[in-house]
Amino acid sequence: MRERIYLAMRTSTIRDVARTASVSVASASRALNGHSGVAPSTRKSVLEAAAALNYVPHLGARSLSTKRSNTIGVVLPDLFGEFFSEIIRGIDYAAHRRGLQLLLSNMHGSERETAAALRAMRGRVDGLLVMSPQLDADVLSHNLPRGLPAVIMNGWIDSGRYASIAIDNSAGAHAAVTHLVAQGCKVIAHLAGPEGNADAQERALGFRAAVAKMLGDRDPLIIRGDFSDEAGVGAGKLLAAQHSGVDGVFSANDVMAIGCMTALLEAGVCVPDDVAVVGFDDVPIARYVTPGLTTMRVHIAELGERALDLLITTIETGDAPEVAAELLTPELVVRASSARTGNPTIKKARTFGNKGE
Amino acid sequence: MRERIYLAMRTSTIRDVARTASVSVASASRALNGHSGVAPSTRKSVLEAAAALNYVPHLGARSLSTKRSNTIGVVLPDLFGEFFSEIIRGIDYAAHRRGLQLLLSNMHGSERETAAALRAMRGRVDGLLVMSPQLDADVLSHNLPRGLPAVIMNGWIDSGRYASIAIDNSAGAHAAVTHLVAQGCKVIAHLAGPEGNADAQERALGFRAAVAKMLGDRDPLIIRGDFSDEAGVGAGKLLAAQHSGVDGVFSANDVMAIGCMTALLEAGVCVPDDVAVVGFDDVPIARYVTPGLTTMRVHIAELGERALDLLITTIETGDAPEVAAELLTPELVVRASSARTGNPTIKKARTFGNKGE
DNA sequence: CTGAAAGCGCTTACAG
């Protein structure tokens, strides 16, 4: 009884197919893979046997012998959320077009886990897409299995070793500040991303440079965040309570910008007339919040798509002869969150001069 | 020269480690895997050799011989978007806790692709999580590799063959309509999901039953959608233009509900006072739109988490002795989109009696 | 056109 169940459940192998079709395993393999040079009658009986046995090839075994998995490994800081979801969409789109599978993994923030995730890809994928804004090139290249083609997205890029693709954060920050100033903002604060994150750091630096140049502000208010909506809410509450005279906010990402707007609105602060808000990324929901969020559009999905294209090129041309390094320039998308009428609904605290009151 | 590059790039195998450490491959394997019964000196030299060679084990080969991949396959209708992103978050959370990797795949809508995706999992994963609201149990079970443990999420479930977990859509629809009626809505329309989708169908049926019972409406307005924001926008425009007297909308998912609200607001229709809107899912953004979206909370991430737990149980207990079938009941979350003051800003068209004018 | 054999990179009884 036990044995019968076992036999019934056992998945059939190419050996079973060969035996059923009365041919060798080699012939079965050739027929199954549609190779030429197989007698029609042989092919027929093999395919029939396979169908009868409901044969499904063991891809692990196949890739062990072909050294090809038709799978791309993707290692991201997270697998969910507005931003990563869009990245995955782009990668998936490009992978699907080429008949490639995706092996996704995330690094859960720690260096140890990133190393584990990268190493776990060995022998299972043909190439790697890694987004690691938190880790420097050394950690990365030490743990990237040798000989595995890889493309680095948005990281502390070590040009030369791996192809890479990234966002021009500095240009983005500059454009955002320029826009806020053009809208009449006089005191602009920055809602920053996590420390140690390459993108966040570049955006903060770009912001500082821009407000120094355009507003002569060398010590702007910078609120440290972590890219989460909660951080945005906290910042919004802070700004609403503080009466700091801030009339414009440049947030390092959209998710925080949205949290910030929500908190400001709840506190009775009008966006954009009291405080104009600009985000970064243009995640899908940016257009659905009210007011719609002005932001620096990154074309996130396209970024993922381009990264996969780059990887394929790297794989096909062998050991990346000229290492590519693409830089994507974000574009300003103006929506209601920054469209100021020039009529603030509340007087600025600093007009009264008694800050903290 | 060519050869030198090749040698330099070649990834080292356990054989290289063994040779470097002057032990057999068997001993190297045991040392590397931390097995007991290895002389300390042997272990030491093996680990040193591995470090020196920057050895990374070939997981494909390992799982071929151990018949264990420590990877879970996940097949979803899509890998991105608010809903699937949350599902993935839950699955990832549970998988990470157990040290499991995720192999994600989507089915891009077609039956052929679903079959391919399911079969491609053979030999690469220890179990499968499948969400397939579009396909019936036969297609599914025909393509699920025999002997591969699986859990079906939200599908046309064939209780008995596979463990499953699903949402009580009927109860959810009923609760949504009950709420709208309690808010004073008299004419409720349904923004439906795609045909052939199990969840969508159950929600529509539940809606019909509820409005028939509570409002005596046996022929309610049902607008066919496809779960996309565009469909929601289209429905909102339609409702705004139609003067149909509709004062409540129950949408089959949040994303359409949000699109619908956006379109209604743009057309000058007040939500909730002219039209109250209730969604389904409680995706993360539901709380950030303005007005906040009332919805049936599904605890999406938890659904993914529970599904993985179920799968692990199935794998561990062998061939699922008692096939589990869990049903999750969604709960009503009231936000501003349905909090009516009783003061509509515009007169209902049907009050005038000249519909279409 | 076909089959026997070697090999992909591991692990694990089995002897010693």
Next chain:
DNA sequence: CTGAAAGCGCTTACAG
């Protein structure tokens, strides 16, 4: 404690 050998399920030169 250690090593030689078989085996996981495939593919692919190599002979015939």
